[in-house]
Amino acid sequence: DTGVSQDPRHKITKRGQNVTFRCDPISEHNRLYWYRQTLGQGPEFLTYFQNEAQLEKSRLLSDRFSAERPKGSFSTLEIQRTEQGDSAMYLCASSFVPGLAFFGQGTRLTVV
Amino acid sequence: AQTVTQSQPEMSVQEAETVTLSCTYDTSESDYYLFWYKQPPSRQMILVIRQEAYKQQNATENRFSVNFQKAAKSFSLKISDSQLGDAAMYFCALTNTGNQFYFGTGTSLTVIP
Numbered sequence: 001d002t003g004v005s006q007d008p009r010h011k012i013t014k015r016g017q018n019v020t021f022r023c024d025p026i027s028e029h030n031r032l033y034w035y036r037q038t039l040g041q042g043p044e045f046l047t048y049f050q051n052e053a054q055l056e057k058s059r060l061l062s063d064r065f066s067a068e069r070p071k072g073s074f075s076t077l078e079i080q081r082t083e084q085g086d087s088a089m090y091l092c093a094s095s096f097v098p099g100l101a102f103f104g105q106g107t108r109l110t111v112v
Numbered sequence: 113a114q115t116v117t118q119s120q121p122e123m124s125v126q127e128a129e130t131v132t133l134s135c136t137y138d139t140s141e142s143d144y145y146l147f148w149y150k151q152p153p154s155r156q157m158i159l160v161i162r163q164e165a166y167k168q169q170n171a172t173e174n175r176f177s178v179n180f181q182k183a184a185k186s187f188s189l190k191i192s193d194s195q196l197g198d199a200a201m202y203f204c205a206l207t208n209t210g211n212q213f214y215f216g217t218g219t220s221l222t223v224i225p
Contacts, residue, residue, distance in 0.1 A: 031210065033213070035213075040217075041218070042205075042217050043203070043213075043215050044215075045214070048212060055211060089155060098145075098207075099144075099147075099162070099210045100145075100159070100162060101213060103149075103156060105155060105156045
């Protein structure tokens, strides 16, 4: 499969725990995005990488959220001290051409 | 600021008929891209069609076509010969630099057999 891959697909965690998600972009895609989607809503932008540099970060991304993309390949999104409001689908997308992004299947997070 | 508005939360269409989904947007940029994404119940967002703002010609992909009205900031999606597999949530999206995509709230399309 040469698409965007996200792991895990589902995560259930207790409030207060830390979670980490992984995204493997399409090979040679230098742009990588993280989005959050709650039920019935469109995706909301969280952050954007070009290669290993994090170039944009949404105000939605509180200091409990951190994202990395070491070596410009895969990316991780970590949420510390999870809260119930963090329950959502976390989507990763990658792109090589500006304005053409391909999405992964997402990681569904449930905080109980 | 960039915004995308989809004013139709739900639409339905008879199988084999044509349906049009509406989208309006706002941006101060002159160069940008517009998209329609489809999100079936499996939740993976799939790119349906893409339009570059500098192109006057409306994009077409098989049964999917757009009506891009730049002055009116309107970008509607027409689905012809609707099929059961077209049932999904459809999102209109906008980006200018490609650093960030702005999505509408979506239109849920039901295809009636």
